[in-house]
Amino acid sequence: MSDPTSGGSGRDRSDDAAGRVRRALDRVIDPEIRRPITELDMVGDVIVDDVGAATVNIRLTIVGCPAARTIEEDVRNTVASVAGVTSTHVDVGVMTPDQRRALTERLRGPGRREMPFTPDSLTRVIAVTSGKGGVGKSTITANLAVALAARGLSVGLVDADVHGFSIPGLLGLEDPAHPGRAVRPTRVDDMILPPVAHGVKVISIGMFVDDPSTAVAWRGPMLHRTIAQFLTDVYFGDLDVLLLDLPPGTGDVAISVGQLLPHAEVLVVTTPQTAAADVAERSGVVARQTGQRVVGVIENMGPFSAPDGSIVEVFGSGGGAEVASRLSAGQDEPVPLLVSIPLSQAVREGGDDGRPVVLGAPHDDAAAALSRLATEISHAGRRLAGRSLGVRVR
Secondary structure: OOOHHHOOOHHHHHHHHHHHHHHHHHHOEOOOOOOEOOOOOOEEEEEEOOOOEEEEEEEEOOOOOOOHHHHHHHHHHHHHOOOOOOEEEEEEEEOOHHHHHHHHHHHHOOOOOOOOOOOOOOOEEEEEEEOOOOOOHHHHHHHHHHHHHHOOOOEEEEEOOOOOOOHHHHOOOEOOOOOOOEOOOEEEOOEEEOOEEOOEEEEEHHHOOOOOOOOOOOOHHHHHHHHHHHHHOEOOOOOOEEEEEOOOOOOHHHHHHHHHOOOOEEEEEEOOOHHHHHHHHHHHHHHHHOOOEEEEEEEEEEOEEOOOOOEEOOOOOOHHHHHHHHHHOOOOOOOOEEEEEEOOHHHHHHHHHOOOHHHHOOOOHHHHHHHHHHHHHHHHOOOOOOOOOOOOOO
């Protein structure tokens, strides 16, 4: 019998150390799925011998997993920090087909795949639209997503502008092994894991083409199927906000999003030109026809302060307020002009560099306006009226 003052046998001590290692691995998060690797059944055997040498078996989701190096390094550092561990060896393997199947069912639930962003979902769905192109809609969407994530919200972003995709470039999602090409999502069987940029989970058709200059020449049915797949097969996890960057105008994608997400809220982007009000109003009207609610107007490329203190109105003034006024006529509540974002060189530079201005130049006037927009959106929250809360009164 062992001496009770000796701390137990070598086997007891090594078993206890293995338990401490396994518990410590709860802190290692899969960078794509954003869940602990222990919860995802990615940790196999954990062995710590009598002298403290630890061997940990890790099961990656697929061969060539892009997060492999990050996970291995995080595991190695975490295990090394456990008291009593003197050395660390990480044995990296791959899940079996049955283990992958169990993982996808654990994440999405068993049975038929369904679109998770239903009217009863706790995720707030916001579509960003515009009447015409070139008004900075995608830049605003990218910056809004990043600013919301910086406030601690879990944010997903769907680049629904299939023909004019630009979100990967705006967020710096470039494949380091293939300069100029967007990073590819990871596939686990039929589940797609979206890449993460600046805390935002992102999916875009640009991630599936080899050449970013490729023209995606698809018509209605194919466009609808693509948007539906993004909403169903992509695993975003539990989101506070899902943003959709819609193509300009009132075409097939806008109609498909209205059919798939009739409960979505809509932000309309316009410029200060009063002549742009007619065009911008149409996108809001189409959204409302599908049951969506226009929650605000964003004026971009607005007046800015010159170095001498004068106000420069390159694109005029008043367009945003005019669009808000017109759209208010068809709703029970007025549609507010949420913010006027001044024309800014820093915004353009941030888009070119793949680092949104809210991060790269937070003191810029446009960045400040975008941050106010994020605060306004995050504080507004989502209405509960008419939604099932899953509570049964006895």
